[in-house]
Amino acid sequence: MSNIKSALTIAGTDPTGGAGIQADLKVFQEREVYGMSVITSVVAQNTLGVQEVQHLSIDFIEKQLDAVLKDIPPQGIKTGMIATVDMMKLIARKIANTNIPYVIDPVMVAKSGDSLMEEESRRVIRDVLIPLATVVTPNVPEAEILVDFAIKDQEDAKKAAKVIVDDLGAQAAVVKGGHLQGEAIDVLYDGGEYYYFKDARFDTKHTHGTGCTFSAVITAELAKGKLIKDAVAIGKEYITDAIQYSLELGKGNGPTNHWGYRLKGVPNHEEDME
Ligand SMILES: Nc1ncnc2c1ncn2[C@@H]1O[C@H](COP(=O)(O)OP(=O)(O)O)[C@@H](O)[C@H]1O
Numbered sequence: 001m002s003n004i005k006s007a008l009t010i011a012g013t014d015p016t017g018g019a020g021i022q023a024d025l026k027v028f029q030e031r032e033v034y035g036m037s038v039i040t041s042v043v044a045q046n047t048l049g050v051q052e053v054q055h056l057s058i059d060f061i062e063k064q065l066d067a068v069l070k071d072i073p074p075q076g077i078k079t080g081m082i083a084t085v086d087m088m089k090l091i092a093r094k095i096a097n098t099n100i101p102y103v104i105d106p107v108m109v110a111k112s113g114d115s116l117m118e119e120e121s122r123r124v125i126r127d128v129l130i131p132l133a134t135v136v137t138p139n140v141p142e143a144e145i146l147v148d149f150a151i152k153d154q155e156d157a158k159k160a161a162k163v164i165v166d167d168l169g170a171q172a173a174v175v176k177g178g179h180l181q182g183e184a185i186d187v188l189y190d191g192g193e194y195y196y197f198k199d200a201r202f203d204t205k206h207t208h209g210t211g212c213t214f215s216a217v218i219t220a221e222l223a224k225g226k227l228i229k230d231a232v233a234i235g236k237e238y239i240t241d242a243i244q245y246s247l248e249l250g251k252g253n254g255p256t257n258h259w260g261y262r263l264k265g266v267p268n269h270e271e272d273m274e
């Protein structure tokens with residue numbers, strides 16, 4: 001039996017490489033798991049926003065899923081952009097009963113404000129996919145939609161994480177604090193305890209793909225057999241470093257850059273390159 005751990009991302013694309021499938025695969029490589037992908041939607045987007053989306057057919061998404069799952073069953077799965085109700089139902093059918101750790105990044109709206117999920121799918125992700133999740137990783141606006149109350153501070157974030165676990169049926173939920181004020185604090189609830197992951201907030205607009213990157217690290221670590229709280233701790237440290245070294249690439253919100261952190265000497269902003 002091979003010792004190699006593999007992880008699968010089921011998501012949409014970002015041709016500029018900062019978010020979606022491309023970001024996930026970079027993370028899997030850096031976290032030393034074998035990365036695999038199933039594409040749900042092809043997205044024409046860049047650091048400025050989303051220009052156009054083309055969904056793949058359900059039949060073709062199913063063919064991709066079967067190709068991977070029947071050949072190289074992964075030790076961790078994550079879903080990102082799943083735009084339609086039919087895609088959600090298909091994915092639920094394929095991964096229910098697999099026992100593979102499953103991370104849901106409930107991607108609804110990109111930082112640019114562009115919608116990445118149909119309105120009706122918001123109810124279906126809650127009812128059909130979240131009960132299958134090992135960890136759900138909503139940002140504040142996504143958590144507000146899932147739990148149906150406003151999240152203004154950390155106390156509200158804590159309540160939301162509890163609702164996602166106790167009422168919606170996930171094993172654990174981490175409500176990310178990037179959209180709140182002050183330090184960047186994420187709250188994890190695992191059905192028993194709360195854990196707080198706190199780090200510096202960087203004053204930068206170059207945060208394209210933070211949510212994708214964070215959830216991909218958690219997926220990779222779960223695939224390696226880490227406990228949920230340890231996987232989230234590694235995800236938090238990774239994303240903090242990647243935001244600190246984010247790249248001033250493109251004309252809008254540049255991507256995060258963990259590779260720059262690892263190499264330390266790699267400059268992150270143009271003025272540093274002079
Ligand atoms: N400016 C920032 N500085 C440091 N950490 C941040 C910053 N913005 C977000 N984070 C962290 O990045 C991760 C993603 O957060 P968030 O922005 O809330 O999600 P999303 O990218 O899905 O909107 C979380 O761990 C959050 O605490």
Ligand SMILES: Cc1ncc(COP(=O)(O)OP(=O)(O)O)c(N)n1
Nearest residue numbers: 012013020110111208209210211212
């Ligand atoms: C294909 C695709 N999936 C997800 C996102 C959203 O990514 P996220 O990590 O939330 O970062 P922003 O794009 O919101 O900065 C995406 N843009 N594209």
